[in-house]
Amino acid sequence: AQKVTQAQTEISVVEKEDVTLDCVYETRDTTYYLFWYKQPPSGELVFLIRRNSFDEQNEISGRYSWNFQKSTSSFNFTITASQVVDSAVYFCALSGQGGSEKLVFGKGTKLTVNP
């Protein structure tokens, strides 16, 4: 079975602090994809990043960076110099060959960035 665990339910930081959102996944598939989505209060899921299981290179996009480690089944997301606009719920998700048609989401981490 596939599972995604986001142990942090809520995180509150002050603007300009760095913050890391944790994601641990379980899958028996050799080919799978990992994702991060942002969900602002409006409700729409905003795609942030996709990584496949064969590419463990870390990625940086502006203030966002992602650390993928297969050895620990983790795919953590760091926001550097956080801003108030980063306040949202962030979801980590997984898709794999078993049940390939669906995305399996974690429960999400609510990030609040205070001015």
Added chain:
Amino acid sequence: ETGVTQSPTHLIKTRGQQVTLRCSSQSGHNTVSWYQQALGQGPQFIFQYYREEENGRGNFPPRFSGLQFPNYSSELNVNALELDDSALYLCASSLGPGLAGSLYNEQFFGPGTRLTVL
């Protein structure tokens, strides 16, 4: 290019009623997936439709049913509504039904329909 649209935006129903939610897929997409997101939870996969046929189903009872039309738009129907059906219902379209989220089959989400069951 038009993105994924859903209607209505909000809906209030009472227990025992039936509801139909609608989704228009992104241009060129033939696959639609539906997810239920309860308050404080992550989205959960309900089912997927590919070329008008169901192509995979999550752990939801038969009173959750769907349709896909020749233009690839889709409906989610829920019968005998229960209080726990209150949630945000998200629709996602993709180019095809393969491994979800692969470069070819990336799922694009609509804004959702918020259903409240009283």
